[in-house]
Amino acid sequence: MSIRPASLLSVLSVFLLPAAACSQQVVSEDSEALRREVLEVQTARFTAMIEADIAELENVLSDDLTYKHTGGQTETKEDFLSTLRSQTLKYETIQPKDVQIRLYGSVAVVTGLSDMLVTGVDQVYSFTIRFIEVYRRTDGSWELVAWQSTRLREE
Numbered sequence: 612m613s614i615r616p617a618s619l620l621s622v623l624s625v626f627l628l629p630a631a632a633c634s635q636q637v638v639s640e641d642s643e644a645l646r647r648e649v650l651e652v653q654t655a656r657f658t659a660m661i662e663a664d665i666a667e668l669e670n671v672l673s674d675d676l677t678y679k680h681t682g683g684q685t686e687t688k689e690d691f692l693s694t695l696r697s698q699t700l701k702y703e704t705i706q707p708k709d710v711q712i713r714l715y716g717s718v719a720v721v722t723g724l725s726d727m728l729v730t731g732v733d734q735v736y737s738f739t740i741r742f743i744e745v746y747r748r749t750d751g752s753w754e755l756v757a758w759q760s761t762r763l764r765e766e
Contacts, residue, residue: 646712649719652753657705673756681762703728717748739763
């Protein structure tokens with residue numbers, strides 16, 4: 612007895628399609644929970660940057676962080692924390708919008724816009740940026756491994 616490929620496909624679809632639909636729904640619910648976690652970490656990070664809360668930033672920034680500012684300067688985790696400690700750069704407000712989170716296993720790629728108010732040495736800057744950030748989930752926690760932003764306009 613031989614089974615025709617079309618018949619085999621029909622039989623398999625009866626069993627596999629419902630299973631696929633169920634597994635997709637579970638992944639979707641898990642993905643939503645993970646997206647909320649990433650958004651919470653992003654919010655905590657932005658708050659810590661405004662408050663210059665170095666201890667909180669130590670927890671959410673990866674040791675191998677690459678932080679690219681709108682002016683093109685690249686900082687490591689230690690460089691970035693040093694900048695905040697010295698108040699060479701002080702974040703007054705960070706207002707993200709249009710945030711999109713894409714998940715790839717234990718990696719989250721986040722894109723969006725943000726209105727920024729930043730104080731530099733004797734100058735205040737108000738501008739909008741487009742950003743991309745990458746988080747990695749390790750031992751149940753998300754940490755920022757990369758940030759890059761582009762200045763769109765200055766006010």
